[in-house]
Amino acid sequence: MNRFPYFAALWTAAVCLTAASACSSKAAAPPDEPAATVTEPGVVQLPTDSPMLAHIKRAPVEVADLPTAQVIAPGKIETNPNRVSKVVLPVTGRIVEVFVKVGDRVKKDQPLLTIQSPDGDAAISTFLSAEAALAQAQAGLIKAQADDERAKDLFDHNAIARKDVLTADSALAQANASLNQARAAREQAFRRVGVLGLTPGEFQQLVALRSPLAGKVLDLSVVQGEFRNDANAALMTIADLSTVWVTSQVPESYIRFVQVGERVTIRLVAYPNETFEGRVSRIADTVDPQTRTVKVHAEMVNPTGRFRPEMFGSIHHIESTAKVMVVPIAALIEGPARTTVFVETAPGRFAQRPIEVGQREGDVIRVTQGLSPGDKVVVDGGMLLQGLVKRA
Numbered sequence: 001m002n003r004f005p006y007f008a009a010l011w012t013a014a015v016c017l018t019a020a021s022a023c024s025s026k027a028a029a030p031p032d033e034p035a036a037t038v039t040e041p042g043v044v045q046l047p048t049d050s051p052m053l054a055h056i057k058r059a060p061v062e063v064a065d066l067p068t069a070q071v072i073a074p075g076k077i078e079t080n081p082n083r084v085s086k087v088v089l090p091v092t093g094r095i096v097e098v099f100v101k102v103g104d105r106v107k108k109d110q111p112l113l114t115i116q117s118p119d120g121d122a123a124i125s126t127f128l129s130a131e132a133a134l135a136q137a138q139a140g141l142i143k144a145q146a147d148d149e150r151a152k153d154l155f156d157h158n159a160i161a162r163k164d165v166l167t168a169d170s171a172l173a174q175a176n177a178s179l180n181q182a183r184a185a186r187e188q189a190f191r192r193v194g195v196l197g198l199t200p201g202e203f204q205q206l207v208a209l210r211s212p213l214a215g216k217v218l219d220l221s222v223v224q225g226e227f228r229n230d231a232n233a234a235l236m237t238i239a240d241l242s243t244v245w246v247t248s249q250v251p252e253s254y255i256r257f258v259q260v261g262e263r264v265t266i267r268l269v270a271y272p273n274e275t276f277e278g279r280v281s282r283i284a285d286t287v288d289p290q291t292r293t294v295k296v297h298a299e300m301v302n303p304t305g306r307f308r309p310e311m312f313g314s315i316h317h318i319e320s321t322a323k324v325m326v327v328p329i330a331a332l333i334e335g336p337a338r339t340t341v342f343v344e345t346a347p348g349r350f351a352q353r354p355i356e357v358g359q360r361e362g363d364v365i366r367v368t369q370g371l372s373p374g375d376k377v378v379v380d381g382g383m384l385l386q387g388l389v390k391r392a
């Protein structure tokens with residue numbers, strides 16, 4: 001039996017099936033992505049369905065009021081002197097416990113430390129004595145009032161002389177004065193007990209030192225267990241940093257441009273691409289004889305605590321403004337000889353355009369030539385378009 005035709009038929013069928021499968025796969029392959037074309041030098045045309053468009057972001061050229069003349073002075077952040085406290089001891093004694101450390105945030109009246117001091121018992125004793133004196137003065141007033149009423153009644157019945165009534169009136173006035181004095185002494189003793197954080201009537205208590213304001217502990221110079229007897233030495237510094245001062249030295253020849261209450265622009269070395277606003281709160285009354293400058297303080301809100309004392313920067317006092325075009329810094333493509341941007345002139349059509357720029361203002365830059373207000377510039381994806389232009 002001749003089997004060759006049989007195997008030849010099988011081989012032929014397999015080849016046909018393989019070819020058909022390959023042809024089918026080739027027919028099912030997806031079409032190529034829409035191609036980008038460079039229609040003329042520096043102009044890229046992308047089809048409207050090109051996926052590259054999703055990677056290209058545009059922003060309009062804007063017009064902003066920016067300074068044309070300004071006074072710029074170096075500045076430094078400082079604590080607001082109206083919101084800083086040097087905490088001192090109210091009494092002498094041994095430090096029993098310290099509840100805070102440097103950097104802690106504290107609330108107003110929050111306990112900072114406790115002190116064991118004989119002055120605490122002395123304050124309680126003084127308060128109790130004042131309470132007793134007040135009770136005695138109140139009793140003395142009641143008696144003086146009764147004596148005065150009785151004297152007047154007797155005088156009305158011709159039982160005593162006029163001088164006896166005057167004596168009773170004088171005693172009543174003295175009793176009133178004694179009562180007022182006793183009340184004042186008791187109030188003073190009570191306040192002293194409160195300042196020390198003590199409970200009236202209880203002896204051998206620890207004196208509690210409390211925070212005079214809400215803020216942050218900037219420094220601390222006290223440790224548990226030590227004895228302190230210097231009531232003038234600061235134990236810690238607490239500052240409310242929700243507002244800070246930016247202090248600058250303005251040359252005397254420019255101080256006429258600075259006014260209390262004016263808004264100023266502040267730039268900080270720590271945040272080079274950002275600008276902040278402040279308001280002039282104080283201008284010094286004298287000129288520094290060495291530097292011929294005047295100290296100017298601007299207040300700046302600091303809700304998140306980003307601005308820290310001793311940070312350096314500059315304060316910009318604006319003398320005049322004008323409307324100028326600006327674009328985001330991200331739009332610029334810096335070349336060896338020129339600065340360019342890509343402008344969308346029609347849907348999917350991007351033209352590379354040379355521009356002239358001026359001073360940077362935070363995250364935008366002034367444009368002096370090459371663009372018009374409303375032009376749509378590419379702020380993300382410009383380097384992608386630049387690559388297409390170079391490959392053309």
